[in-house]
Amino acid sequence: MSQLLEIKDLVAGVEGKSILKGLSLSVGKGEVHVILGPNGSGKSTLMNVIMGHPKYEVTGGSIAFEGESIEDLKTFERAKKGLFLSFQTPEEIPGITVENMLRTAKQAVTGEKVKVVPFRRELKSLMEELKMKPEYAQRYLNVGFSGGEKKRTEILQLLMLNPKLAMLDETDSGLDVDAVQIVSEGVAKFHNAENSCLIITHNTRILEKLKVDKVHVLMNGKIVEEGGPELIDDINRRGFTHILDGASEGK
Amino acid sequence: MAEEFVPKKKTYVEDIERTLYDIRDEDRSVYKSHSGLTEDIIRDISKRKNDPEWMTEFRLKSLETYNNMPLPTWGPDLSELNMDEIVTYVQPDAKMTGNWQEVPEDIKNTFDRLGIPEAEQKQSLAGVGAQYDSEVVYHSIQEDLVKQGVIYTDMETALWEHGDIVKEYFMTLVPPKDHKFTALHGAVWSGGSFVYVPEGVHVEIPLQSYFRLNAAGAGQFEHTLIIVEKGASLHFIEGCSAPKYNVTNLHAGCVELFVKEGARLRYSTIENWSRNMMNLNTKRAIVEKDGIIEWVSGSFGSHVSCLYPCSILHGENARCEFTGVTFASKGQNLDTGASVIHAAPHTSANINTRTISKAGGAATYRSAVKVTRNAPFAKCSVNCESLMLDSESRSDTLPVMDIEGDEADIGHEAKIGRISDEAIFYLTSRGIDEEEARAMIVRGFVEPIAKELPLEYAVEMNNLVNIELEGTMG
Numbered sequence: 001m002s003q004l005l006e007i008k009d010l011v012a013g014v015e016g017k018s019i020l021k022g023l024s025l026s027v028g029k030g031e032v033h034v035i036l037g038p039n040g041s042g043k044s045t046l047m048n049v050i051m052g053h054p055k056y057e058v059t060g061g062s063i064a065f066e067g068e069s070i071e072d073l074k075t076f077e078r079a080k081k082g083l084f085l086s087f088q089t090p091e092e093i094p095g096i097t098v099e100n101m102l103r104t105a106k107q108a109v110t111g112e113k114v115k116v117v118p119f120r121r122e123l124k125s126l127m128e129e130l131k132m133k134p135e136y137a138q139r140y141l142n143v144g145f146s147g148g149e150k151k152r153t154e155i156l157q158l159l160m161l162n163p164k165l166a167m168l169d170e171t172d173s174g175l176d177v178d179a180v181q182i183v184s185e186g187v188a189k190f191h192n193a194e195n196s197c198l199i200i201t202h203n204t205r206i207l208e209k210l211k212v213d214k215v216h217v218l219m220n221g222k223i224v225e226e227g228g229p230e231l232i233d234d235i236n237r238r239g240f241t242h243i244l245d246g247a248s249e250g251k
Numbered sequence: 252m253a254e255e256f257v258p259k260k261k262t263y264v265e266d267i268e269r270t271l272y273d274i275r276d277e278d279r280s281v282y283k284s285h286s287g288l289t290e291d292i293i294r295d296i297s298k299r300k301n302d303p304e305w306m307t308e309f310r311l312k313s314l315e316t317y318n319n320m321p322l323p324t325w326g327p328d329l330s331e332l333n334m335d336e337i338v339t340y341v342q343p344d345a346k347m348t349g350n351w352q353e354v355p356e357d358i359k360n361t362f363d364r365l366g367i368p369e370a371e372q373k374q375s376l377a378g379v380g381a382q383y384d385s386e387v388v389y390h391s392i393q394e395d396l397v398k399q400g401v402i403y404t405d406m407e408t409a410l411w412e413h414g415d416i417v418k419e420y421f422m423t424l425v426p427p428k429d430h431k432f433t434a435l436h437g438a439v440w441s442g443g444s445f446v447y448v449p450e451g452v453h454v455e456i457p458l459q460s461y462f463r464l465n466a467a468g469a470g471q472f473e474h475t476l477i478i479v480e481k482g483a484s485l486h487f488i489e490g491c492s493a494p495k496y497n498v499t500n501l502h503a504g505c506v507e508l509f510v511k512e513g514a515r516l517r518y519s520t521i522e523n524w525s526r527n528m529m530n531l532n533t534k535r536a537i538v539e540k541d542g543i544i545e546w547v548s549g550s551f552g553s554h555v556s557c558l559y560p561c562s563i564l565h566g567e568n569a570r571c572e573f574t575g576v577t578f579a580s581k582g583q584n585l586d587t588g589a590s591v592i593h594a595a596p597h598t599s600a601n602i603n604t605r606t607i608s609k610a611g612g613a614a615t616y617r618s619a620v621k622v623t624r625n626a627p628f629a630k631c632s633v634n635c636e637s638l639m640l641d642s643e644s645r646s647d648t649l650p651v652m653d654i655e656g657d658e659a660d661i662g663h664e665a666k667i668g669r670i671s672d673e674a675i676f677y678l679t680s681r682g683i684d685e686e687e688a689r690a691m692i693v694r695g696f697v698e699p700i701a702k703e704l705p706l707e708y709a710v711e712m713n714n715l716v717n718i719e720l721e722g723t724m725g
Contacts, residue, residue, distance in 0.1 A: 051680050055672065079682035091677040095695020101681070104691065108682035140695070157681065 004029045004196050005165055011060030012049045019045045021221035030193040032210050035200045037218035038240045043200045044088060047167045051085045052078050080109050082164030086154040086171045092142040099137040102160050109161050126159050131182055148179040155186035168199045172206040180205045204232055217243055271364055272523060275494040276357045276465050284340040293438055296340045303410060313427040313437025320431040327555045327584045332529050337501050339439040341384035341466040347405055349391045358383050367461050377456035378403040382473055384466050385441040402447040403458055406474050409445035420476055424507040425535050432503040432531045436472050443473035450480040457486040464493040470501040479514040486517040488705060495525035502528055508536035510544050517545040521708045524552035526582055531557050540566030547703045548575040550587050559617060561590040564598035571600040576700040579612030588617040593629035602633045605697050608644035615647040622654045632662040638696050639669050
């Protein structure tokens with residue numbers, strides 16, 4: 001079966017410094033993949049590069065989405081194809097309300113004029129599910145939001161925009177138990193057989209409501225180990241160094 | 252594959268659409284003073300304006316002050332202004348009337364294009380004043396306001412019909428000796444509006460005066476005097492524009508606002524002069540106990556502007572809210588801001604401004620906050636933010652604070668920046684294209700100000716922030 005996302009030998013970096021050093025990774029339709037790795041291994045860079053952040057320079061390899069090369073596409077074109085990135089630290093944007101931004105974005109990704117009444121109804125009901133106060137729709141995007149509120153707003157955007165691939169960059173970091181629960185339920189609500197998730201996490205709680213298909217361990221810009229969900233427990237118990245040792249021993 | 256790296260595109264923010272303002276009428280003035288400034292010219296203007304004697308004397312004394320004063324040594328360079336070339340008085344071929352049908356057709360058409368009679372008809376204005384060059388050609392006020400004792404008329408009429416009030420207040424708050432251009436104003440002032448709101452009267456719908464300068468190489472020196480008595484309230488809107496010429500025009504108006512005990516005055520200005528205008532305007536308010544002055548100030552036009560509305564918080568608990576936006580584009584040097592003097596206990600002020608500069612324009616935020624020894628527990632918060640849309644543009648922030656008293660609560664926040672790449676990435680990652688993302692960010696930047704503007708001006712400002720991207724690969 002064709003892969004939703006297929007990355008081959010990706011080499012990318014910033015300001016001449018290479019961060020991803022020949023990374024390959026595939027995500028099939030309907031699958032949930034988890035990326036684990038120590039700090040600084042290139043996890044966030046990978047997601048930014050997939051999303052097309054102009055700061056990063058791709059100098060080798062390929063990224064295909066639904067069998068089509070996307071390296072030349074701009075960020076907004078990638079979003080329109082169905083990619084979505086939930087940011088580790090979402091930007092605060094003064095003067096633009098959550099509702100205004102979502103309406104503009106929804107219009108952009110669907111290519112259709114958004115009808116106000118059903119849009120508002122959907123927004124209101126999703127905000128209730130995410131336990132967000134309704135007045136947050138009229139607040140400026142992320143401005144003065146707590147860490148938890150920012151992450152819930154990311155999940156709200158995920159649910160409203162309904163992409164084909166959701167990339168979640170530590171969406172659960174810095175959250176209390178209840179907030180992780182809400183975020184995790186939100187991701188579970190989003191996920192179905194037609195879409196896929198690629199999740200960076202240090203916390204397994206966010207995965208509790210999801211069936212993980214595959215785990216990739218990213219170290220020093222490369223995938224060094226792949227396996228099933230059991231790999232998560234293994235790393236939680238024994239840490240990353242053991243993988244590195246194992247990988248070098250295997251060579 | 253390095254060539255696949257897409258370079259960042261240059262942002263291009265549209266200039267304000269000026270066509271509407273740039274339609275010139277044929278010069279059909281009945282009288283123009285000689286250019287330059289002499290005692291004879293001043294006497295001549297005074298005679299033509301049929302001034303009371305005290306005013307003629309006032310003008311001559313102001314001229315003397317003007318001649319003895321140097322140009323300001325700070326702020327934008329004013330050396331290109333040659334007063335010998337400025338025509339200070341241009342009398343239009345129109346008598347002041349309260350009926351648009353009596354206004355000469357080309358002048359009426361100009362105000363039609365600016366939407367003034369329309370707003371009046373829709374009852375979104377309770378009174379209208381329209382000045383064309385040096386004289387007011389139209390003035391009206393709703394009947395029920397007249398019955399409540401509200402006076403809204405041109406300054407010339409006020410000089411005769413309400414001479415005692417005018418004499419008591421005229422240029423007492425902004426004296427001619429304040430600086431060179433207030434002295435000039437005292438000598439050659441003409442036109443402007445006089446508003447008097449009696450005790451306890453609330454003027455619910457705004458009054459608006461519109462100032463249009465049509466003559467090339469001329470100056471406009473309108474004087475606005477507003478007195479809001481105890482417990483009364485008013486919203487006054489001032490608009491100004493001019494078509495573009497290749498010679499320098501000068502605007503040195505003067506605004507004096509008297510806000511009495513418990514009164515409230517909102518003074519909104521949208522200034523959209525053409526890019527050949529030197530806009531050296533002086534505005535000041537004095538606020539008594541429990542009174543409130545609210546300034547909303549939009550500066551979009553002119554070649555050079557110096558504009559720092561001043562609020563003197565004279566009575567206990569007096570308050571000032573200042574909200575301003577300045578947009579400087581190519582060939583513009585806009586030096587704007589505010590000044591507040593806390594002169595009584597528990598006075599408070601809130602200054603909130605946004606400035607944008609693009610295409611080589613220079614925008615300076617300049618403010619002065621003074622807390623005197625007589626103002627314990629004064630509270631002042633200043634928030635000024637600047638956004639530069641490209642690397643050729645300039646933005647400066649010069650806040651001055653002079654705190655003499657103890658127990659003052661002073662807050663200051665200044666930000667100068669560019670549109671952040673991370674913010675663009677965030678919005679584009681949601682499917683919004685780059686142009687729209689930039690436009691959203693710029694609109695968002697001025698949003699706190701836009702929402703204070705009268706609706707039609709808020710729409711105008713949003714149009715101004717329409718963004719285009721010029722594809723400049725490589």
